[in-house]
Amino acid sequence: xxxxxxxxxxxxxxxxxxxxxxxxxxxxxxxxxxxxxxxxxxxxxxxxxxxxxxxxxxxxxxxxxxxxxxxxxxxxxxxxxxxxxxxxxxxxxxxxxxxxxxxxxxxxxxxxxxxxxxxxxxxxxxxxxxxxxxxxxxxxxxxxxxxxxxxxxxxxxxxxxxxxxxxxxxxxxxxxxxxxxxxxxxxxxxxxxxxxxxxxxxxxxxxxxxxxxxxxxxxxxxxxxxxxxxxxxxxxxxxxxxxxxxxxxxxxxxxxxxxxxxxxxxxxxxxxxxxxxxxxxxxxxxxxxxxxxxxxxxxxxxxxxxxxxxxxxxxxxxxxxxxxxxxxxxxxxxxxxxxxxxxxxxxxxxxxxxxxxxxxxxxxxxxxxxxxxxxxxxxxxxxxxxxxxxxxxxxxxxxxxxxxxxxxxxxxxxxxxxxx
Amino acid sequence: xxxxxxxxxxxxxxxxxxxxxxxxxxxxxxxxxxxxxxxxxxxxxxxxxxxxxxxxxxxxxxxxxxxxxxxxxxxxxxxxxxxxxxxxxxxxxxxxxxxxxxxxxxxxxxxxxxxxxxxxxxxxxxxxxxxxxxxxxxxxxxxxxxxxxxxxxxxxxxxxxxxxxxxxxxxxxxxxxxxxxxxxxxxxxxxxxxxxxxxxxxxxxxxxxxxxxxxxxxxxxxxxxxxxxxxxxxxxxxxxxxxxxxxxxxxxxxxxxxx
Numbered sequence: 001x002x003x004x005x006x007x008x009x010x011x012x013x014x015x016x017x018x019x020x021x022x023x024x025x026x027x028x029x030x031x032x033x034x035x036x037x038x039x040x041x042x043x044x045x046x047x048x049x050x051x052x053x054x055x056x057x058x059x060x061x062x063x064x065x066x067x068x069x070x071x072x073x074x075x076x077x078x079x080x081x082x083x084x085x086x087x088x089x090x091x092x093x094x095x096x097x098x099x100x101x102x103x104x105x106x107x108x109x110x111x112x113x114x115x116x117x118x119x120x121x122x123x124x125x126x127x128x129x130x131x132x133x134x135x136x137x138x139x140x141x142x143x144x145x146x147x148x149x150x151x152x153x154x155x156x157x158x159x160x161x162x163x164x165x166x167x168x169x170x171x172x173x174x175x176x177x178x179x180x181x182x183x184x185x186x187x188x189x190x191x192x193x194x195x196x197x198x199x200x201x202x203x204x205x206x207x208x209x210x211x212x213x214x215x216x217x218x219x220x221x222x223x224x225x226x227x228x229x230x231x232x233x234x235x236x237x238x239x240x241x242x243x244x245x246x247x248x249x250x251x252x253x254x255x256x257x258x259x260x261x262x263x264x265x266x267x268x269x270x271x272x273x274x275x276x277x278x279x280x281x282x283x284x285x286x287x288x289x290x291x292x293x294x295x296x297x298x299x300x301x302x303x304x305x306x307x308x309x310x311x312x313x314x315x316x317x318x319x320x321x322x323x324x325x326x327x328x329x330x331x332x333x334x335x336x337x338x339x340x341x342x343x344x345x346x347x348x349x350x351x352x353x354x355x356x357x358x359x360x361x362x363x364x365x366x367x368x369x370x371x372x373x374x375x376x377x378x379x380x381x382x383x384x385x386x387x388x389x390x391x392x393x394x395x396x397x398x399x400x401x402x403x404x405x406x407x408x409x410x411x412x413x414x415x416x417x418x419x420x
Numbered sequence: 421x422x423x424x425x426x427x428x429x430x431x432x433x434x435x436x437x438x439x440x441x442x443x444x445x446x447x448x449x450x451x452x453x454x455x456x457x458x459x460x461x462x463x464x465x466x467x468x469x470x471x472x473x474x475x476x477x478x479x480x481x482x483x484x485x486x487x488x489x490x491x492x493x494x495x496x497x498x499x500x501x502x503x504x505x506x507x508x509x510x511x512x513x514x515x516x517x518x519x520x521x522x523x524x525x526x527x528x529x530x531x532x533x534x535x536x537x538x539x540x541x542x543x544x545x546x547x548x549x550x551x552x553x554x555x556x557x558x559x560x561x562x563x564x565x566x567x568x569x570x571x572x573x574x575x576x577x578x579x580x581x582x583x584x585x586x587x588x589x590x591x592x593x594x595x596x597x598x599x600x601x602x603x604x605x606x607x608x609x610x611x612x613x614x615x616x617x618x619x620x621x622x623x624x625x626x627x628x629x630x631x632x633x634x635x636x637x638x639x640x641x642x643x644x645x646x647x648x649x650x651x652x653x654x655x656x657x658x659x660x661x662x663x664x665x666x667x668x669x670x671x672x673x674x675x676x677x678x679x
Contacts, residue, residue, distance in 0.1 A: 036677040078487045078559065081642070088642040089649070234675055242668045243679060249661040256657060260650025261459070264563055272564035272639075273556075282599075399676075 028214070033233035034240045035220035037398045041111040042218070043247030044104050050248055051101040052206065056199050058094040066146065068192035070185040073148035074274040092263040098140050099266045100255050102289035105133060109317075114341055116329030117219040123321040125212040130318045132205050137290065137314075139198040142191040144287060149271030154284045156183045156191070162297075165304040182277065222398045223330030232398045283358065291355030292348050296374070298359040299367040309371065316378050323378055325386025333392040337385055344377050447597055449570035450577060452629055456636060459651060462644050463637055468499035470616055471634025474627050476509075477614045479558065482550060482605075484538040487559035488638055491532040497644035498637055506532060513537045551591045553604035562632070562639040569632050571597065576628040579607040 006027045008014045017023040065084050067076040080087035109129070112118055118126035141159060145152045160177050164170040179186025217228055226232045234240070258266065266288060270281045286294050296313050300306035316323075331338040351370045357363040455464045472493065475485070490510035493501045501509065510530035515537060518525035530537065540546035547554050556564075565571050574597040582594035588602065595603045609624045616622050637643065672679040 036675055075487070082487060082492075088646065092646075234677075238671050239675070242664065242671055246661065246664045246668050249657055249664055253654060253657050253661065256650065256653050260646055260653060263646075269564055269566045269568075272560045 030235065030237040031229075032214060032236040033217065033226075033229035034236050035218055035226045035232060035398055036234045036239070037220050037222060037232075038218060038240070038243075039221055040243075040247055041107065041114075042220075043244050044108040044111065046244035047104045047248050047251050048101070048108060049206065050251075051097060051104055052199065052202060055094060055097050055101060056203070058090050058097065059196070059199065061090050062094055063196060066192075068146070068189050070148060070188055070275070073146060073188060077147045089259070092259045096255065096258045096263060096266060098143060099258070099287070099289065100251070101136065102140070104251070105136065106289070109133070110345060113344070114331045115219055115221060116223055116324070116326075116331070118321050119324065119327075119329050120321065121216045122213075122219060125209060126321060127318050128205055128209045128212060130314070132202055132209065133317075134314060135198050135202050135205070139195055139202070140287065140289065142195040142198075144271075145188065145191050146195060147271060148188065148275045150273045150275055150279070150281050151268045151271040151284070153183060153275035153277065154281055155286055156187060158284055159286075160187070162303075162307050162310075165307045167304070184277075219329060220398055221330060221332065222395060223328065223333065224394050224398065226398060285356055288352065288356070291353075292351035293355075295351040295355035295367045296371045298355075299364065299371045313371075313374060316375070320378065320382075324382045325384075326382075326389065326391070327386075328391045328394070333394055334385075334389055335392065336389045340377065340381055340385065344374075347373050347377070447567075447574075449567055449597065450574040451570065452573060454569060454633070454636075456633070456643055459647065461647050463497070463633060465500055466618060466620075467630045467633045468637055469501065470618065470620060470627075471630035471632070471637075472499050472501075473616065474609075474614060474631040475558070475634055478608055478627075479631065480536075480539060482539055482546070482555040483558045484540070484546075484555075485536040485558045485638060486538060487557075488536045489532070490530060490534055490536070492641060494532075495641070498641060499634070503532075510534060551604060555605065558635060558638065560639045562635045569636050572635060573628050573632045575603075576609055576632070577624055 006024050008017050008023050013023055062080065065076065065080045065087065067073060077091070080091050082088075084090075112126065112129075141155070145156045160174055160183065163177060164174045166173055175181060177187070178184065179190060217226065220226065229235075268285060268287075285291075293310050293313055297306045297310040300309045326334060326337065328334055331341055347370050350366060351374065354363045354367040354370065359367065455462060455467075475483075490506055490513075493499055493509060494503045494506035510532055513530040513534075514527045515530045515534050516525055517528050520526055540549060543554055562568050562572060567574075575595060578596040578598065580594055580596055582588050582601075586594065586601075588594060592602050592604060593606055594601055609627050611623050614622055614627070620626060640646075668679060
């Protein structure tokens with residue numbers, strides 16, 4: 001890192017930089033040495049930043065036209081859709097943007113799990129990431145309440161009611177959250193306030209997330225430490241900037257497809273029915289990105305334990321760096337972990353599927369098995385595996401496998417023999 | 421590049437599978453060719469105008485459409501009545517306005533800026549007049565039902581005699597496509613119930629198609645603008661992506677690495 005030697009060329013620049021080293025920061029960001037073997041799974045950090053900014057900007061415009069009142073919220077959304085110039089576009093970007101945000105964050109998290117990016121010395125980056133993820137879920141949930149449709153209302157009722165499981169004070173807490181004796185106008189106004197606040201908290205945490213990243217630098221597909229700067233690294237600009245930009249554009253094509261051609265496919269039809277406290281929908285289902293946790297919640301017969309299980313499923317991720325006892329980061333060199341990793345991915349997808357189905361019969365049984373396996377993975381498999389697993393020897397530097405065309409030495413050799 | 425393709429397919433698979441989970445429907449709906457589906461989907465203007473006629477002569481007796489204004493009828497991407505026609509349509513309705521200088525409410529002919537006049541004063545009055553069932557507002561009805569246009573289209577044609585053994589209460593009708601098969605609305609359409617001003621044969625099937633098209637537009641008035649902009653946006657993004665891809669290749673050719 002060349003931060004310390006950096007001096008601006010112009011006199012004015014030097015004068016300013018001595019007082020507020022913004023130019024030093026900019027120089028650090030452009031020169032930031034990045035491992036050159038990062039694959040496309042690493043582009044989702046940039047994509048997520050784009051998602052956050054998109055949500056904030058579109059949300060700002062929506063907030064100018066939206067009315068947070070139980071009697072007017074639904075109508076004001078229709079006003080946005082019909083009478084505000086390009087209101088439909090802005091709202092559809094915002095609504096689908098939430099789904100895109102979660103799609104990207106799940107890829108980002110699972111990339112981290114595969115390549116062991118949460119391990120020393122990157123635990124703090126990881127924990128900040130989990131806090132961001134929690135806040136994202138809170139923001140998304142409250143955002144879904146704002147249109148004040150049937151799913152908004154009943155989703156809010158179900159989720160806030162979870163707090164009633166707290167022993168002794170539960171009921172009081174729920175009344176306090178609602179600001180009354182049911183989900184009503186006070187609930188809507190406070191959810192709107194919090195929905196507006198949380199993205200800025202996330203933004204602050206994103207700055208910390210990136211700051212914490214820039215201390216040790218990026219992990220990479222090989223998972224070994226990289227000397228910085230060296231021939232194993234490239235400066236962030238232009239190499240990573242253009243690569244992230246390319247991946248972002250691909251992502252935006254998918255995003256645009258949803259916004260322009262299937263804007264309501266990820267939402268629930270019932271949310272176009274105005275909230276009615278007297279009519280309960282046949283199935284109350286959260287948005288797709290919360291389904292795995294919803295499945296865990298419902299798979300436990302006891303309400304309190306169900307809530308505990310659901311929260312633990314998320315919070316267990318925060319202690320993951322200490323549950324995984326393996327010193328090897330990348331799954332490429334951990335043949336057994338690699339298998340278990342894909343089983344976990346399948347497990348979470350199954351949980352998501354059964355979360356959308358009614359909690360009965362076979363679905364409930366599958367949900368229970370999948371929930372048990374989820375915890376087994378983190379609490380038993382990971383700690384034991386780190387101690388028992390026979391790993392593949394690590395290369396000395398990332399240049400070595402990169403020149404072979406693959407991060408995996410065995411695969412690299414296979415490739416070479418094919419060429420011969 | 422192989423990695424990118426892998427990544428792309430994962431994203432697509434994921435979105436498709438999540439879509440399937442959400443829109444899992446059991447009943448097979450009747451199918452028809454909707455002109456507004458697809459990349460360049462547009463409304464059939466004549467069908468929209470006929471659909472408005474069905475709505476206003478049949479549905480509007482019970483169903484409100486409170487988020488639409490008469491001006492919408494002449495707007496681009498809709499039925500596109502001429503402004504004069506839309507004005508005449510608006511003027512054919514009596515609107516309660518006021519209070520005037522004397523503090524009295526008064527009746528006047530409708531204007532373009534007025535919202536569609538509602539058949540009932542309020543939800544309670546609507547329920548009272550319909551045996552306790554509220555005829556839902558139709559502004560966003562298509563989007564508020566799983567199955568969307570296909571569902572509405574099928575429902576309108578789904579009236580049959582109840583299977584033997586099924587006992588229906590007074591004022592309840594059997595419908596093949598209704599959730600639970602019981603519906604309070606009696607069959608609203610019958611062949612020749614209205615006379616189309618353009619001479620089209622008013623069969624139940626034709627009227628169902630027209631009014632469903634009209635409801636789709638009512639729920640999604642910006643559909644045409646959305647499709648047009650979407651095509652441009654995606655073509656633009658694809659071209660830009662290709663250009664950025666080659667720039668990236670060029671830049672990365674300076675280092676010994678794969679990208």
